[in-house]
Amino acid sequence: MLRCLLLLCASLAAGFRAAGRVDLQKAGVGPCDARSRPLVASATSSRSKLRAKLVGIGSCAPDTKVTNGQLEEVVETSDEWISQRTGIRSRHLLAPGEFSSELASKSAERALEMAGVKAEDVELVIFATSSPDDMFGDAPHVARMIGAENAVAFDLTAACSGFLFGVTTASQFLDSGAYKTALVIGGDALSRWVDWSDRNTCVLFGDGAGAVVLQAAESDEESGVLGFEMHSNGAGRQELNLQYSGSPRELASITSVTNGKYSPIAMNGKEVYKFATTCVPRVLKEALDNAGVTADEVDWLVLHQANIRIMETVAKKLGVPMEKVVTNLDEYGNTSAGSIPLALDAAVRSGQVKKGDLLAVAGFGAGLSWGACVVRWG
Numbered sequence: 001m002l003r004c005l006l007l008l009c010a011s012l013a014a015g016f017r018a019a020g021r022v023d024l025q026k027a028g029v030g031p032c033d034a035r036s037r038p039l040v041a042s043a044t045s046s047r048s049k050l051r052a053k054l055v056g057i058g059s060c061a062p063d064t065k066v067t068n069g070q071l072e073e074v075v076e077t078s079d080e081w082i083s084q085r086t087g088i089r090s091r092h093l094l095a096p097g098e099f100s101s102e103l104a105s106k107s108a109e110r111a112l113e114m115a116g117v118k119a120e121d122v123e124l125v126i127f128a129t130s131s132p133d134d135m136f137g138d139a140p141h142v143a144r145m146i147g148a149e150n151a152v153a154f155d156l157t158a159a160c161s162g163f164l165f166g167v168t169t170a171s172q173f174l175d176s177g178a179y180k181t182a183l184v185i186g187g188d189a190l191s192r193w194v195d196w197s198d199r200n201t202c203v204l205f206g207d208g209a210g211a212v213v214l215q216a217a218e219s220d221e222e223s224g225v226l227g228f229e230m231h232s233n234g235a236g237r238q239e240l241n242l243q244y245s246g247s248p249r250e251l252a253s254i255t256s257v258t259n260g261k262y263s264p265i266a267m268n269g270k271e272v273y274k275f276a277t278t279c280v281p282r283v284l285k286e287a288l289d290n291a292g293v294t295a296d297e298v299d300w301l302v303l304h305q306a307n308i309r310i311m312e313t314v315a316k317k318l319g320v321p322m323e324k325v326v327t328n329l330d331e332y333g334n335t336s337a338g339s340i341p342l343a344l345d346a347a348v349r350s351g352q353v354k355k356g357d358l359l360a361v362a363g364f365g366a367g368l369s370w371g372a373c374v375v376r377w378g
């Protein structure tokens with residue numbers, strides 16, 4: 001009898017699991033629908049007001065600048081096509097002998113200087129990157145370079161959403177009381193990984209990094225991170241990836257393994273464009289709801305710098321005028337995890353973004369992954 005009951009329970013559970021498995025593509029479900037809304041609504045309160053403040057920012061890009069016109073010598077393209085379709089006019093590229101961990105450490109030092117925080121007081125370093133110098137992780141090396149000798153440091157891989165995911169991750173540690181001071185660095189060197197004969201991708205990306213210093217807010221201080229939301233959907237992996245593609249290799253007569261390299265970045269631009277213009281406005285609204293503010297109250301929209309047309313569409317869908325959109329895409333192109341802090345740093349240093357301003361920040365990219373957070377700057 002007991003055995004029958006157990007068998008019945010097991011087959012019911014298997015049935016439920018099977019029922020829960022949905023082929024998103026066959027079902028024609030868009031990438032943003034991978035997460036059910038009730039899950040977001042029920043947990044809203046835990047995605048608002050984290051005891052974390054963003055108190056300093058810095059960035060760094062390589063000196064070598066390549067204009068659209070110069071790329072005409074590399075692939076069949078034109079300044080007109082690139083600037084009209086994307087808003088990009090140039091990008092900065094690492095030269096041989098230059099390293100992405102150097103961009104990260106310079107950004108971090110500039111951010112610490114602005115915050116007036118000593119490197120030895122940093123307890124957590126997160127380096128969001130998908131193109132590290134060392135596949136095992138650059139963060140401990142970067143922490144050592146800047147003298148953050150008391151910090152635990154690790155990499156976070158979430159492509160162009162990496163910086164946003166890093167800020168929300170670090171904020172949890174500050175909110176919980178585990179740490180008081182954290183550094184989040186976002187940076188990529190995608191010039192290493194594009195196919196320089198593929199005009200669909202090589203004109204878009206540049207190298208660069210940016211960093212923010214976060215501190216735990218005291219109990220009598222207002223929180224800096226007012227709300228956030230994050231999503232991912234592996235069903236969209238084929239639209240944008242940098243996949244391992246090693247070759248089989250025999251190990252004597254024992255066995256065979258795969259060994260070798262990664263393929264260059266592959267992207268279905270149109271699908272990523274659709275995903276970005278659909279999912280990013282939605283996740284921004286979710287983060288604004290979690291923060292208890294409206295789009296009208298936002299001083300600055302700081303989006304991943306992929307395409308000016310994506311930024312225009314997102315801003316329009318939110319009802320935010322373009323004058324409130326922070327961008328430096330024309331100069332740097334898409335620097336993946338570096339793009340948000342690189343753009344925000346320039347806006348802070350130029351006096352555009354001031355202490356107390358309300359920022360709505362969103363990242364999106366491979367995974368697919370996307371997320372947003374609402375931040376009171378300073």
Ligand code: UT7
Binds near residue numbers: 268
């Ligand atoms: O951070 C990761 C997130 N990535 C993104 O957000 C990228 C999102 N996607 C985009 O920004 C746009 O889809 C692109 C900028 C990548 C492409 O713009 P598009 O308006 O979607 O162009 P398309 O891919 O439909 O290409 C239109 C034409 C094609 O020629 P035919 O087939 O119409 O003759 C392309 O071959 O433009 C051609 N083309 C180019 N022409 C000159 C594609 N790349 C280039 C190029 N120069 N670099």
